[in-house]
Amino acid sequence: MKERNTGGENPGKKAAGIAAADLVKDGMVVGLGTGSTTAYTIAELGRRVREGLDIIAVVTSYQSEMLAIEAGITLTTLAEHPELDIAIDGADQVDSSLSTIKGGGAAHTREKVVSRSAKRFVIVADESKVSEKLEHYVPIEVLPYARELVAKQVKELGGKPELRMAARKDGPVITDNGNFVIDASFGIIDDPKEMSAKLSQLTGIVEHGIFTNVDEVYIGKKDGSVEIRKL
Numbered sequence: 001m002k003e004r005n006t007g008g009e010n011p012g013k014k015a016a017g018i019a020a021a022d023l024v025k026d027g028m029v030v031g032l033g034t035g036s037t038t039a040y041t042i043a044e045l046g047r048r049v050r051e052g053l054d055i056i057a058v059v060t061s062y063q064s065e066m067l068a069i070e071a072g073i074t075l076t077t078l079a080e081h082p083e084l085d086i087a088i089d090g091a092d093q094v095d096s097s098l099s100t101i102k103g104g105g106a107a108h109t110r111e112k113v114v115s116r117s118a119k120r121f122v123i124v125a126d127e128s129k130v131s132e133k134l135e136h137y138v139p140i141e142v143l144p145y146a147r148e149l150v151a152k153q154v155k156e157l158g159g160k161p162e163l164r165m166a167a168r169k170d171g172p173v174i175t176d177n178g179n180f181v182i183d184a185s186f187g188i189i190d191d192p193k194e195m196s197a198k199l200s201q202l203t204g205i206v207e208h209g210i211f212t213n214v215d216e217v218y219i220g221k222k223d224g225s226v227e228i229r230k231l
């Protein structure tokens with residue numbers, strides 16, 4: 001399974017992350033995604049907050065909570081603000097119909113809840129994340145108790161399940177919700193909506209990482225330019 005590479009400055013991620021922050025205006029309630037691309041968005045929003053931008057935000061992980069606090073962004077909760085004006089988040093892969101795989105940082109459950117609570121859902125990514133079809137493994141958050149059952153069901157769907165192991169802890173990755181993650185490889189996913197519906201039906205899963213609700217994608221290039229794709 002490919003290693004997650006989030007280290008070092010990436011001009012494409014930076015360009016996309018900063019450009020999308022421009023969509024955020026005074027008075028908005030904003031969903032803040034997780035990952036190294038969204039970190040640029042959060043830092044840019046923090047810079048604008050210091051210049052007087054008036055927003056409140058809901059986070060998707062402890063990582064985005066820490067970054068938002070450091071940036072000086074006022075936080076709220078979905079309980080207080082169940083409807084968000086916009087959510088901005090990263091991606092592991094985006095296809096030509098804007099179907100997206102997320103969860104490389106194991107945050108996709110909260111990311112999906114936040115994205116579904118937003119009127120507008122924007123993905124920020126560098127160009128390496130864009131592909132004609134989805135073929136990235138699909139992260140699936142599972143109840144620890146159900147991991148073997150979920151692995152069996154993934155195999156029945158033709159997938160290869162792999163329990164995600166922690167890098168600097170012995171044993172499996174534990175999500176912010178206290179669960180495990182199974183990364184499921186299916187090869188090329190021709191019909192993301194169909195695959196999403198099938199995965200949602202598995203017993204023992206909390207949420208999977210296929211997102212079919214993306215409104216637009218900001219794609220940052222190495223030269224610092226940004227392409228915007230909408231449906």
Ligand SMILES: O=C(CO)[C@H](O)[C@H](O)COP(=O)(O)O
Pocket residue numbers: 005006033034035036037038089090091092101102103104105106107108111
């Ligand atoms: O889904 C995610 C976390 O669960 C991230 O948004 C996704 O993995 C992209 O991360 P990065 O911007 O660091 O490449």
